[in-house]
Amino acid sequence: MSRQSHHHSTGRSSPLEPGGSQAGGAPPLGALNALRESEIHFRTLFESSRDAMLVLGSNGRFSAGNPAARKMFDCKSLEEFASLTPVQLSPERQPDGRPSALAAREWIDRAKKTGACTFEWRHRSTSGTEFDASVQLVRMELDGETQLYATVRDISATKAVQMALRANEQKLRTITESALDAIIMVDSEGRINHWNSAAQTMFGYSADEVLGKDPHAFLAFPARSEAAPRPLANLASSESGADVGRIMELTARRSDGSEIPVEMSVSAVRGDQGLGAVAIIRDVSDRKRLEAAFQQQTAELSQRVRELNCLEQAAEVFEKNDLTPADMIRRLVAFLPFGMRSSEHVAARIVFQGAEFCSEGYQESPVQLTVPLVVDGKRVGSVEVSYMACPAHAADEPFTSRERTLLDQIAARLARAIERRQSYQQVTTLSRELEVILEATGTRLLLVDDTCAVQYADPATQRCYGLLANQKCHRYLCLSSERCTDCPNEYNQESSQPTVSFQRLPAETDRIFQRTIVPIRVEQNRRLFAELLVDVTELKAMETNLNQARKLEAVGQLAAGIAHEINTPTQFIGDNTRFLRDGVRDLEQVMMCVDRLIEAAGNHEQVDSLLQETRKTLDEIDAEYLRAEIPVSLEQTLDGISQIATIVRAMKEFSHPGTKEVQWIDLNRAVANTLTVSRNEWKHVAEVVTEFAPDLPLVPCFPADLNQAVLNILMNAAHAIEAKDAGNGTITVRTRSHRGWVEIQISDTGTGIPENIRSRVFDHFFTTKQVGKGTGQGLTIAHAVVVEKHGGTLDFQTEVGVGTTFLVRLPLQEAAARTLHDTQTAQGD
Amino acid sequence: MNHTVLLVDDDANVLHGLTRALRHQPFDIFTARSGEEAIDVLKRRRIHVVVADEQMPGITGGDLLAWIAEQFPETTRMVLTGHPTAETAIRAINEGLVYRYFTKPCNPIELAVAIRRALEDLQTDTLTASHDSPT
Structure with missing residues (x-):
């Protein structure tokens, strides 16, 4: 450019007309020499210039062109070149689309008017090769004719480089604009000269807002504030600063004031004006979040592991049944701190029934977690963990909910273990006591x-x-x-x-x-x-005695009645016997009279006297009466003796001490005996009607027990009648054999059994009778004897106000009785 | 008029035996087989002494003597029982206001002595205080 401008200035002062006509008048010689020198000088320049130099005549055609021009436009000769117009050395249209003729006209006009102009032009050589050129048109007035002097430089190479540069820049821009990372460049002054759209998105500032500013002033990397306050600025001093080639983790502030964690890599960029820097910044908040979540999960997991360890150890302790609660707590408190997040800072204490159990290094601390220890619904102490020194992470929330839960669980399990331990101790004590009782x-x-x-x-x-x-x-x-x-x-x-x-x-x-x-x-x-x-050896012996006593008691119960039954005949037997004794004595007198009469037979006088005496005696002794009464009284006496004999025999049979063997007995006779011995109990309230089956087979039974049962039922019948209407009842006793069973039916016309007490009739000690009248055992014993001892049944039908019928059924099979017999023997009769 | 004694027992043999034993005694003997029969006799004729058994079907001796004590207080009452109990004895004394209490078997001579003494007491009473005799 400087050469051009030099050339330009030269050209202006000394225009050349190569091969053209001489201009001006005759110059002085000195001047002529100078002129010649100048001409040689310029001609050399003209001929040797690498730029095409041409003169455009006023006719619009080229009038001169240096060798470079001819070469540039591919012309063989000056003549050929001189025949051409600028339009002919141009393509149809210029790159901007305008027709070359029109554009050339404009540029030529402008040069003519203004004196000079420079522009770029698309040329085409005669051989058709197109190329870009820089054209300078300079107006010259020569011989009154306006000519244009043109310098054309082929700039196609420069152009290509420029194009490539532009494309490169475009590419770079595209890359930086499409990058997800913020790309920020600063110049040597530390001012931002590039700010891509990701940076805009990331930090909230548009390029317009930040270009030319110091990024540190507003991006404020606080976390770096002490270590390297100005990471980008550092690069100005050294191309390989401490931050180059390293990824820095920083916290940046966004336009809205919020902070985001970023990663930044910085490179030095050598530019025209010294050392700049490019920073590639990545928003790592997502990653940080994930990392944080991961860390939290890891922490939770490790806490969970600690918890489980703690619980497992606790479970081991709780399972040991031989540990006392104190032993258990002593062990538990030692490892309890290890269930906590910061086990190294935590100590534990368990208070149980006033006693304290502490882990190593325990001391009172304001930062503590206490859970009550509740055993059997009563608070008996507490489980505590305390921070001996409070670490930073624990400042806000010293104990996590997990830790609380863990402590709750430990306390609850400890309480259960203590309960179990206590009940185990109770059980142990109880079983020891039980063994003492068993032994005793x-x-x-x-x-x-x-x-x-x-x-x-x-x-x-x-x-x-x-x-x-x-x-x-x-x-x-x-x-x-x-x-x-x-x-x-x-x-x-x-x-x-x-x-x-x-x-x-x-x-x-x-x-x-x-x-x-x-x-x-x-x-x-x-x-x-x-x-x-x-x-039960002693008990059995007592029971045997008791059974005997009970039988005797039954006899005793009847004894008074039996005494009456005996006393009454004894009364008249005595009366009659005395009567007979006196009567016989009286009759003896008669007999003596008779003897003397026989001796005096034939002696009439004596006989008459004796007869008179005899008649007198007969009269005195009331012989009529005696003769009538003596046989009667004898009959009655025998009857009385028979009565006594019967009752004594019945009594003997009734109360025969029970044998342990089953006996085959005549049931009719047994029932009759029972009626006999109990006669005095029922004869005043009821009449007894017996309907005994004559063909009754022998029945296998234990007679004494069976008699007792029948007696008890009879007594019950008599009492039922007595309670209803004294003296007018009937007790009907029937026996019969029926399909392998023998039945005794005892019906009374008594009060009947009210519905509400029917189910209790056979219960022990149940009685409706007044105190002293019944023991409530009669029917219970009857039931036991019939059902349990004989394998029979005892049922009743009853109607209130009409009467009750008891039905005793006894099995005839000896086998049944035999089995029972064995059972009973085992029970020790 | 002879004195009258009424024997009450549900056992005929006892009545027969007593009648034989007391046949020479200076009083007339009547017998009754139950309390009802005895009341019947008492209503029909003057009875000086009643000897009653205790246990009888229907009206018992105790009931009978209590009734007599109320209806015929001048009739002397005695018990002859084969089944003496404190309960019946107390009742006989308290309600029957009995003169003697005998248990079977008893010697008829003792009974006869008791009856005669009762009859003598009756005579003494009649002599000392002139009673209205019931008809």
């Missing part, structure tokens, strides 16, 4: 499972038979390796009712044990059997 009462207790394996045996049993754990109970109860044939557990499987039996134990054959087997459902599918063996 001579009671044996076995717990046996379904397979008869012993799960528990009381100390006395263990002493007697050795340790029985898991051995089969029949090994010692029955000395058998097999399950007993009548194993109560066997038929007890589905029942929940206890079964009671009596047996002797092999090692203690002189004792009788009452064996009560109680099924216990432990779990859904697990059953145990509690075998209670109570030594």
